[in-house]
Amino acid sequence: MISAINPTVKAIAVLIPGILLGLTFDVFTPLVYLLFIISVTFLLSDLSFKRWIKFFVPFFLFIASFSWARLLYTSETFQDGSVLFSFWAFEVTTGGLLVAVSLALRSLCFIALSLLFIMTTDSTKFMLSLMQQLRLSPKITYGVLAGYRFLPTFKHELEVLRQAHRVRGVGRAKGIRGRIRQFKRYSIPLLANSIRKAERVANAMESKGFTGEHDRTHYHQMTVTKRDWRFLGMMVGALFLAFVASYYFGYLNIFGYQVN
Structure with missing residues (x-):
């Protein structure tokens, strides 16, 4: 196959x-x-x-x-x-x-x-293969994988923000200016959450001994x-x-x- x-x-x-x-x-x-x-x-x-x-x-x-x-x-x-x-x-x-x-x-x-x-x-196997066969930097590999895993959570968080705005009486924006203001209302909380998640992931990887070196073992070989x-x-x-x-x-x- x-x-x-x-x-x-x-x-x-x-x-x-x-x-x-x-x-x-x-x-x-x-x-x-x-x-x-x-x-x-x-x-x-x-x-x-x-x-x-x-x-x-x-x-x-x-x-x-x-x-x-x-x-x-x-x-x-x-x-x-x-x-x-x-x-x-x-x-x-x-x-x-x-x-x-x-x-x-x-x-x-x-x-x-x-x-x-x-x-x-499979995207995960592809990145691992690039790291193991083509010697791609683990920092790039795991960074891409982490970002890829965050994409579904962004969609969920955006939907939560929309529902929260509707509960507070904020309807869908009309016109160019309204859409720009709406974009700011959505982008700033999403950006803040993404920064917090990135910091938590970085701290977790450092606590488990991730240094970005090629000389390491792999769970998936x-x-x-x-x-x-x-x-x-x-x-x-x-x-x-x-x-x-x-x-x-x-x-x-x-x-x-x-x-x-």
Whole structure:
């Protein structure tokens, strides 16, 4: 299962294809790899399609909008080919259409890779893996984890403040000035509470001997196994196979130059 892969290795397995895909300008390579990412996401994880598509669709609509803009404002380098149709003062050529579709597919690959990582990775394990495998400073790691744990409490405290204001007859603010005053009423108590919590957490960590040194034991030991390396090889290897297939069929385009 993808969720059992070491988070650092998984991040590298997502980052490398994302960088390499940014070099391609053809349609075939990102299309093949997008189908591969979606297949891996659902075959090797227990994610529900309904939950995945809920996050994917908004990005798809956004990508469709700026791909349409890219289609209309294609640079002269990619305006080759015959004119397909005219839209007001714009002429859409086959070259411009291919570039716009390629941009959309590459962007969808980036989104699919991001969802693959985010939806199958535990944030705590990811930070611990960065600390143990990539030697990230424990001060940064535990600081991020502490801040992440405080987020749900901020939501609860904000709701308590709103209810307290309603009990005292303070209604919802109207207008720009009213919203600014309301923001001050909410932000100052929340800021004061967050400072007090940060001080308590810092004192607790110091009392338990936290010094920020790397030479320490860990309750959760993150390791890199052969399974992690196989996942990395699969993700990168599939992209290189897509490059080879694209070159074989004559579609491969790097930085706007057709590779034959």
